[in-house]
Amino acid sequence: MKEIVQFLRELQKNNNTEWFHAHKKQYEAVKEQFNQFALKLIAGVAEFDKSTAGLELKDCTYRINRDIRFSSDKSPYKTHFGVFIAPGGKKAGKAGYYFHVSVGGEGYPDESMLAVGHYCYDKKVVEIVREDIMDDGAAFDSFVQTARKKGFRLDEDNSLKKLPKEMAASPYSNYLRLKTYCLDKPVDESFLYDDQLLEKVIELFKLNMPFITYLNQVIDYTQED
Helix, strand or coil, X not given: CHHHXXXXXXXXXXXXXXXXXHCHHHHHHHHHHHHHHHHHHHHHHHHHCHHHCCCCHHHHECCCECCCCCCCCCCCECCCEEEEECCCCXXXXXXXXXXXXXXXXXXXXXXXXXXXXXXXXXXXXXXXHHHHHHHCHHHHHHHHXXXXXXXXXXXXXXXXXXCCCCCCCCCCHHHHCCCCEEEEEECCHHXXXXXXXXXXXXXXXXXXHHHHHHHHHHHHHHHCC
Protein backbone atom coordinates (compact mmCIF):
# COMPACT_ATOMS: atom_id res chain seq x y z
CA MET A 1 0.00 0.00 0.00
CA LYS A 2 2.96 2.37 0.34
CA GLU A 3 3.13 3.15 -3.37
CA ILE A 4 -0.63 3.73 -3.45
CA VAL A 5 -0.54 6.15 -0.51
CA GLN A 6 2.48 7.98 -1.95
CA PHE A 7 0.71 8.41 -5.29
CA LEU A 8 -2.48 9.68 -3.63
CA ARG A 9 -0.47 12.13 -1.55
CA GLU A 10 1.14 13.56 -4.70
CA LEU A 11 -2.23 13.66 -6.44
CA GLN A 12 -3.66 15.61 -3.53
CA LYS A 13 -0.95 18.24 -4.06
CA ASN A 14 -1.39 18.27 -7.83
CA ASN A 15 -5.05 17.60 -8.46
CA ASN A 16 -5.25 18.72 -12.08
CA THR A 17 -5.49 17.02 -15.46
CA GLU A 18 -2.03 18.11 -16.61
CA TRP A 19 -0.25 16.45 -13.70
CA PHE A 20 -2.47 13.38 -13.83
CA HIS A 21 -1.87 12.80 -17.54
CA ALA A 22 1.87 13.23 -17.04
CA HIS A 23 1.76 10.54 -14.33
CA LYS A 24 -0.73 8.22 -16.04
CA LYS A 25 1.63 5.24 -16.00
CA GLN A 26 2.18 5.65 -12.27
CA TYR A 27 -1.57 5.82 -11.76
CA GLU A 28 -2.13 2.67 -13.79
CA ALA A 29 0.51 0.86 -11.73
CA VAL A 30 -0.99 1.75 -8.34
CA LYS A 31 -4.50 1.14 -9.62
CA GLU A 32 -3.45 -2.38 -10.57
CA GLN A 33 -1.93 -2.88 -7.11
CA PHE A 34 -5.17 -1.81 -5.45
CA ASN A 35 -7.27 -3.91 -7.83
CA GLN A 36 -5.25 -7.03 -7.05
CA PHE A 37 -5.77 -6.43 -3.34
CA ALA A 38 -9.47 -5.79 -3.94
CA LEU A 39 -9.86 -9.05 -5.87
CA LYS A 40 -8.33 -11.00 -2.99
CA LEU A 41 -10.55 -9.14 -0.53
CA ILE A 42 -13.69 -9.86 -2.58
CA ALA A 43 -12.78 -13.56 -2.65
CA GLY A 44 -11.99 -13.56 1.07
CA VAL A 45 -15.33 -12.01 2.01
CA ALA A 46 -17.21 -14.46 -0.23
CA GLU A 47 -15.68 -17.35 1.74
CA PHE A 48 -17.55 -16.38 4.93
CA ASP A 49 -20.48 -14.40 3.45
CA LYS A 50 -21.89 -16.45 0.59
CA SER A 51 -24.36 -13.70 -0.29
CA THR A 52 -21.47 -11.80 -1.92
CA ALA A 53 -20.31 -14.72 -4.09
CA GLY A 54 -19.84 -14.08 -7.79
CA LEU A 55 -18.96 -10.38 -7.58
CA GLU A 56 -16.46 -8.99 -10.06
CA LEU A 57 -14.04 -6.11 -9.64
CA LYS A 58 -16.28 -3.71 -11.56
CA ASP A 59 -19.14 -4.49 -9.18
CA CYS A 60 -17.19 -3.25 -6.17
CA THR A 61 -14.71 -0.53 -7.19
CA TYR A 62 -15.02 3.08 -8.34
CA ARG A 63 -13.69 5.46 -10.97
CA ILE A 64 -11.07 7.94 -9.81
CA ASN A 65 -12.78 10.80 -11.63
CA ARG A 66 -14.95 13.00 -9.41
CA ASP A 67 -18.45 14.11 -10.36
CA ILE A 68 -17.97 17.86 -10.17
CA ARG A 69 -21.25 18.92 -11.80
CA PHE A 70 -22.88 20.03 -8.55
CA SER A 71 -19.79 20.62 -6.40
CA SER A 72 -18.01 23.87 -5.59
CA ASP A 73 -14.79 21.82 -5.45
CA LYS A 74 -13.75 21.36 -9.08
CA SER A 75 -10.79 19.08 -8.35
CA PRO A 76 -11.12 16.47 -11.10
CA TYR A 77 -9.85 13.40 -9.20
CA LYS A 78 -10.58 11.55 -5.99
CA THR A 79 -7.62 11.16 -3.64
CA HIS A 80 -8.67 7.74 -2.42
CA PHE A 81 -9.32 4.20 -3.58
CA GLY A 82 -12.25 2.21 -2.24
CA VAL A 83 -13.85 -1.21 -2.61
CA PHE A 84 -17.41 -1.97 -1.42
CA ILE A 85 -18.40 -5.63 -1.22
CA ALA A 86 -22.15 -6.15 -0.90
CA PRO A 87 -24.70 -8.64 -2.26
CA GLY A 88 -25.42 -7.64 -5.84
CA GLY A 89 -22.59 -5.13 -5.94
CA LYS A 90 -22.14 -1.46 -5.05
CA LYS A 91 -25.35 -0.30 -6.80
CA ALA A 92 -27.70 -2.89 -5.27
CA GLY A 93 -28.57 -0.81 -2.21
CA LYS A 94 -27.49 -3.54 0.22
CA ALA A 95 -25.34 -3.29 3.34
CA GLY A 96 -21.78 -4.52 2.91
CA TYR A 97 -18.08 -4.26 3.65
CA TYR A 98 -16.00 -1.23 2.63
CA PHE A 99 -12.23 -0.75 2.55
CA HIS A 100 -10.91 2.74 1.86
CA VAL A 101 -7.35 4.02 1.34
CA SER A 102 -6.83 7.76 1.55
CA VAL A 103 -4.11 10.28 2.39
CA GLY A 104 -4.80 11.21 5.97
CA GLY A 105 -7.12 13.65 7.65
CA GLU A 106 -10.31 13.20 9.62
CA GLY A 107 -13.53 11.65 8.38
CA TYR A 108 -14.61 10.32 5.02
CA PRO A 109 -13.13 10.64 2.42
CA ASP A 110 -9.89 11.93 3.90
CA GLU A 111 -9.03 9.11 6.29
CA SER A 112 -8.28 5.50 5.54
CA MET A 113 -10.88 3.23 7.08
CA LEU A 114 -12.87 0.05 7.15
CA ALA A 115 -16.66 0.32 7.28
CA VAL A 116 -19.60 -2.05 7.52
CA GLY A 117 -23.20 -1.21 6.71
CA HIS A 118 -24.50 1.41 4.29
CA TYR A 119 -24.99 5.17 4.24
CA CYS A 120 -28.28 5.47 2.38
CA TYR A 121 -31.32 3.47 3.43
CA ASP A 122 -34.91 3.45 2.27
CA LYS A 123 -37.31 5.03 4.77
CA LYS A 124 -39.01 1.65 5.32
CA VAL A 125 -35.69 0.07 6.34
CA VAL A 126 -35.07 2.77 8.94
CA GLU A 127 -38.59 2.34 10.32
CA ILE A 128 -38.23 -1.43 10.70
CA VAL A 129 -34.80 -1.20 12.36
CA ARG A 130 -36.19 1.34 14.84
CA GLU A 131 -39.11 -0.97 15.60
CA ASP A 132 -36.69 -3.84 16.17
CA ILE A 133 -34.62 -1.70 18.53
CA MET A 134 -37.77 -0.76 20.46
CA ASP A 135 -38.63 -4.47 20.79
CA ASP A 136 -35.11 -5.69 21.62
CA GLY A 137 -32.49 -2.96 21.80
CA ALA A 138 -29.96 -5.32 23.31
CA ALA A 139 -29.75 -7.27 20.06
CA PHE A 140 -28.78 -4.19 18.04
CA ASP A 141 -26.50 -3.02 20.83
CA SER A 142 -24.63 -6.34 20.67
CA PHE A 143 -23.65 -5.57 17.05
CA VAL A 144 -22.29 -2.18 18.08
CA GLN A 145 -20.44 -3.40 21.16
CA THR A 146 -18.81 -6.30 19.29
CA ALA A 147 -17.50 -3.87 16.69
CA ARG A 148 -16.37 -1.29 19.25
CA LYS A 149 -14.10 -3.82 20.90
CA LYS A 150 -12.12 -3.83 17.64
CA GLY A 151 -12.01 -0.06 17.23
CA PHE A 152 -15.13 0.53 15.17
CA ARG A 153 -17.32 3.53 15.87
CA LEU A 154 -21.00 4.13 15.16
CA ASP A 155 -21.73 6.82 12.58
CA GLU A 156 -23.94 9.23 14.51
CA ASP A 157 -23.09 12.40 12.57
CA ASN A 158 -26.45 12.53 10.81
CA SER A 159 -28.68 11.52 13.73
CA LEU A 160 -31.97 13.16 14.58
CA LYS A 161 -31.73 15.71 17.38
CA LYS A 162 -34.89 14.34 18.99
CA LEU A 163 -36.56 10.95 19.11
CA PRO A 164 -39.29 10.31 16.55
CA LYS A 165 -42.66 11.20 18.11
CA GLU A 166 -43.88 7.62 18.12
CA MET A 167 -40.77 6.37 19.96
CA ALA A 168 -40.48 6.25 23.76
CA ALA A 169 -37.22 7.03 25.52
CA SER A 170 -35.13 3.97 26.35
CA PRO A 171 -31.54 2.99 27.16
CA TYR A 172 -31.11 2.68 23.39
CA SER A 173 -32.49 6.09 22.43
CA ASN A 174 -29.28 7.03 20.62
CA TYR A 175 -29.87 4.14 18.21
CA LEU A 176 -33.46 5.25 17.62
CA ARG A 177 -32.26 8.65 16.43
CA LEU A 178 -30.02 7.16 13.75
CA LYS A 179 -30.90 7.78 10.12
CA THR A 180 -28.19 5.48 8.80
CA TYR A 181 -26.61 2.29 10.08
CA CYS A 182 -22.88 2.12 9.55
CA LEU A 183 -19.86 1.28 11.70
CA ASP A 184 -16.42 2.47 10.66
CA LYS A 185 -12.88 1.97 11.88
CA PRO A 186 -10.19 4.59 11.06
CA VAL A 187 -6.82 3.04 10.27
CA ASP A 188 -3.38 4.60 10.00
CA GLU A 189 -0.46 3.89 7.69
CA SER A 190 1.06 1.32 10.05
CA PHE A 191 -2.14 -0.69 9.63
CA LEU A 192 -2.08 -0.29 5.84
CA TYR A 193 1.57 -1.32 5.59
CA ASP A 194 1.18 -4.47 7.70
CA ASP A 195 2.26 -7.64 5.89
CA GLN A 196 -0.95 -9.28 7.15
CA LEU A 197 -3.22 -6.46 5.97
CA LEU A 198 -5.48 -8.66 3.84
CA GLU A 199 -5.96 -11.22 6.59
CA LYS A 200 -6.66 -8.52 9.19
CA VAL A 201 -9.27 -6.78 7.04
CA ILE A 202 -11.02 -10.07 6.28
CA GLU A 203 -11.03 -10.99 9.98
CA LEU A 204 -12.55 -7.63 10.95
CA PHE A 205 -15.19 -7.87 8.25
CA LYS A 206 -16.07 -11.42 9.29
CA LEU A 207 -16.55 -10.24 12.87
CA ASN A 208 -19.27 -7.88 11.63
CA MET A 209 -21.10 -10.33 9.39
CA PRO A 210 -24.07 -10.70 11.82
CA PHE A 211 -24.64 -6.92 11.57
CA ILE A 212 -24.57 -7.04 7.75
CA THR A 213 -26.80 -10.13 7.65
CA TYR A 214 -29.39 -8.45 9.87
CA LEU A 215 -29.46 -5.24 7.82
CA ASN A 216 -29.80 -7.10 4.53
CA GLN A 217 -32.64 -9.22 5.92
CA VAL A 218 -34.49 -6.00 6.65
CA ILE A 219 -33.66 -4.58 3.23
CA ASP A 220 -34.79 -7.78 1.49
CA TYR A 221 -38.05 -7.73 3.44
CA THR A 222 -38.85 -4.17 2.34
CA GLN A 223 -38.06 -5.01 -1.28
CA GLU A 224 -40.55 -7.89 -1.30
CA ASP A 225 -43.48 -5.47 -1.21
